[in-house]
Structure formats: C-alpha cells, structure tokens
Amino acid sequence: MEIEAYAKINLGLDVLGRREDGYHDLSMVMQSISLCDIIHLEPLPEVNGSSEEGEITVSCNVRNLPCDEGNLAYRAARLLFSEFAITDHLAIDIEKNIPIAAGLAGGSTDAAAVLKGVNEFFGLGLSDEDLAQRGLKLGADVPFCLMGGTAVAEGVGEILTPMMTPEGLTVLLAVPDIQVSTKEVYEALDQIQIASHPDLDHLKAAIDMDDTGCIPEFLGNVLEEVTIPRHPEIAMLKRFMMSNGAAGALMSGSGPSVYGLFVDYDTAERAYEVLLCDAAADKVFLTGFQPAFG
Numbered sequence: 001m002e003i004e005a006y007a008k009i010n011l012g013l014d015v016l017g018r019r020e021d022g023y024h025d026l027s028m029v030m031q032s033i034s035l036c037d038i039i040h041l042e043p044l045p046e047v048n049g050s051s052e053e054g055e056i057t058v059s060c061n062v063r064n065l066p067c068d069e070g071n072l073a074y075r076a077a078r079l080l081f082s083e084f085a086i087t088d089h090l091a092i093d094i095e096k097n098i099p100i101a102a103g104l105a106g107g108s109t110d111a112a113a114v115l116k117g118v119n120e121f122f123g124l125g126l127s128d129e130d131l132a133q134r135g136l137k138l139g140a141d142v143p144f145c146l147m148g149g150t151a152v153a154e155g156v157g158e159i160l161t162p163m164m165t166p167e168g169l170t171v172l173l174a175v176p177d178i179q180v181s182t183k184e185v186y187e188a189l190d191q192i193q194i195a196s197h198p199d200l201d202h203l204k205a206a207i208d209m210d211d212t213g214c215i216p217e218f219l220g221n222v223l224e225e226v227t228i229p230r231h232p233e234i235a236m237l238k239r240f241m242m243s244n245g246a247a248g249a250l251m252s253g254s255g256p257s258v259y260g261l262f263v264d265y266d267t268a269e270r271a272y273e274v275l276l277c278d279a280a281a282d283k284v285f286l287t288g289f290q291p292a293f294g
C-alpha cells in the first residue's frame, strides 16, 4: 500500500491565549500543499521465524530521522497495533520529501497517513472521527492532516471546520537552513506584548468567496513576531517573494519555512529559478494548494 502524506502551510495563525495545561488556544487557517512524503506499508516477511509478534519496522531515505519509537509514523502504527492487539508484522517505508522541523507538519502528516493505512490494511473499521481522536494523541496537527485540504483549526488545532480549497494560486516555498524550536517560540510569545493579530476573519471571507486576489493580502502569522527578530533570513525571504511578484508571503507555523503566493504561474516559476541560486534558501519547492482527501 502506498499513501501520499501532504505537507501543510498556515495561511493564518493566531494565538488567542495560554491554557492552564500549558498549551495555547489557537485560531489557524491550514492549507495542504502538493509537496508530500510517500508512505509504503507492507507486511513484513518473518526473518527465520524469529521476529516478534506485532513487529513494526521503519525505514527512510534520509539519515536525520529516527527509525524507532521516536518516529511519529512508528508511534501511529504502534498505537493501533496495541489497541487492536494486531500480531501481524508491518514494514513502514518513508520516502521523505518534506523538510524536517520546518513548520510544514512533516511528522504529523506521516502519522496521519499511517493511521489511515493501518485502519484500511487491517480492516479496523475506524471512522474519520475515530482516527482524529487517536491522531490527537500523537500531535495537534494530526487531525488536520487526516482531513487535508483547507480548514480552520481551533483549540490546540483539533477543532476543525473544513473550507473549500481555493484554486489558481501557486506556492513558492523556501526553507532556510536554520533550526527553530516550536516550544521555544511559543514560550517566547508568552513573554512579549503581541503587536498585531492577523485579520483571520477577512482571510476566511476571502477563502469563502474564492477571491484569490484577496487571500494573499490577509495572510498572517503571529509567530513571526518571535521568529523573525531571531532569524532575519526569514524577513529576507519574504522580501524576495514580494519583490519577485508574489501577491503575499508568510512564514509557516513556527518557521523557518517561508512561502509566497503567486496569482500568475509563470511569475512564480521565474522566481523559483532565481531562488534556486539564492543562498538564503536551502530547499526550494514550486507547488500548489492540495484539496482535501476523497
């Protein structure tokens, strides 16, 4: 079985407050993009009859990713294997295309793909809602990744309202070679006075009206207030996008990924060619909005 696991960007991200449990109340507009990992699920052949019951192995085409319980794909499979006492063996192979720890939900989307795959593969009969409840135990972005497409995400990210996916915008995505800790960004945000909150109401209205001219105007991410002062490369990449024809540009999640939205594909392609030679971006992708599954 082969499953596509799509990356996400935030068209909008606002932090409404800090909760008693330490998490933050969020209001986000999430968008899947066509950039994806490919997850292969295969029954694992027994090695000399010695492999353990319910064994799960993970392999991956990149070296800097754990292939044990540290991998969210493994944890997703283990969660269902334990609950349903599955004794078969499973090999998970991850063809990793989504940059890691980049604000693109790479781990969450792999976990979501494995939950769906194991559910189908072993005929567990779990509904979308059942999968989302289990996915939330693995990460706040997993319920959205199970659904994909365009959605408003509230709470810690688990209260989802699907929206129509806008058509006709091209995404130029740039990932600088810098490390950002999501935990530290949220902690730092608690220490500052937020200068301005994004206008998510206008953003949602523009999406509802499929107004591709207006959507880029209302992109906004409150976490830029923490990450950009620490990493000026992000501001440089946003400026690059705007001066090369993007209609809007934003950091995704807690960073460091930056994307530009282009109304005209040829303009985006020209900017992509230039950005490929720009040292500010370690990885560059020309991609687009991905509609919801099904």
Ligand code: ATP
Pocket: 064, 065, 066, 070, 071, 072, 073, 094, 099, 100, 101, 102, 103, 104, 105, 106, 107, 108, 110, 111, 182, 253, 254, 255
């Ligand atoms: P977050 O906002 O939760 O930090 P992110 O989208 O910025 O997520 P991810 O690519 O999900 O970043 O990686 C976050 C962490 O999750 C990394 O430290 C990585 O080692 C770990 N991780 C575990 N499993 C995976 C996986 N299958 N793909 C990517 N990262 C994984």
